[in-house]
Amino acid sequence: MDTITLRRFDLADADAMMSWASDPVVTAFTTSEPYESVEPLLAFIRDTVLPHPWFRAICLAGDGPVGEVSVTPTEDRCRAELGIMLARAHWGKGVATAALKRVLATVYANLDGVERVEALVDVDNAAARRALEKAGFQQEAVLRSYCVVKGLLRDMVIYSFISTDTLVE
């Protein structure tokens, strides 16, 4: 498998980003609707991605972005929430797992005061759950009736990796 790298986004990445952001299969488990044109995506990059404390493009060796990963601080300075999306063409190859391992190896040094990175995943999102587990996240619980996604009440699984957990090679 190619090495993955994480880098900051650029407005010029908007077209590459459309490959996952416009895909309804990719956004199915998230609260986002797929983007239908690049203009609102450009606004999202400008207003949310560029000023964000930790938002990275997932790149395969030498190529443009194939996905995005973000770690967003919450109202508690010790806790941040992970989000990840990958273009469907790159599913099933270990890219998400590799990206998550890379995030955990670097994010604590970058985000001051953060001691806990957590991820909320739909209980039926088996692929995402496997990637988190292989990257070393620990499942803490199933949170019942946690949120409404696309009109349906969902149970969500909460995973965490805290600053003192051991990185998985």
Add this chain to the structure above:
Amino acid sequence: MLVIRMIPLPCSRIKHRAPAALLQPATSSEMDRGQEPQAAAARGVEVSLRRFDLADVDAMMVWASDPQVAAVCRWEPYESTDPLLAFIRETVLPHPWFRAICVGGEEERPVGAVSVTPTADACRAELGYVLARAHWGKGVATAAVKRVVATVFAEVEGLERVEALVDVRNAASQRVLEKAGFRREAVMRKYCVLKGQVKDMVMYSFISTDSLVE
């Protein structure tokens, strides 16, 4: 939106100092006088919940000014009623679900407060409560929380889940929730910061289809 973490009630039997649940007092609106107070008995503890009134500020000062109560909450003890009145007006009055806890039949003065605060998702809200120290260890909090889950789902549209976060070392508060029928879902490690300390918190929930405990 202010998210109020529930801090457990200290119990007189607990040797270490347990945090007190703190609910910032809800303001009662001028319009709700006609509403019937909801009452529940739990093992002989008669508890009723009603909306707050600005006139309740003196009763509220009893717990809001208590350093032992404030110790486990995010705020500092109030030293005068003016900022407390402002808090009632600005936070409690507009709050969607904030109630005074009253005990006994004739005593209408609140001895504490309980709130259910919506989150970013309408289906999910967070429980918090606070009780004046004189009423700790008597089952008042348990009775109040039982009354909350018996009524709040019908009163808040779209609500499906009430959750509560309790310090992992606060056994007394965990017992209150368990006795009121909440399910313990997880220990969330290094979840939040309270007065400079990073805490592990236990997540409890009561969902709309769970059974009420009598």
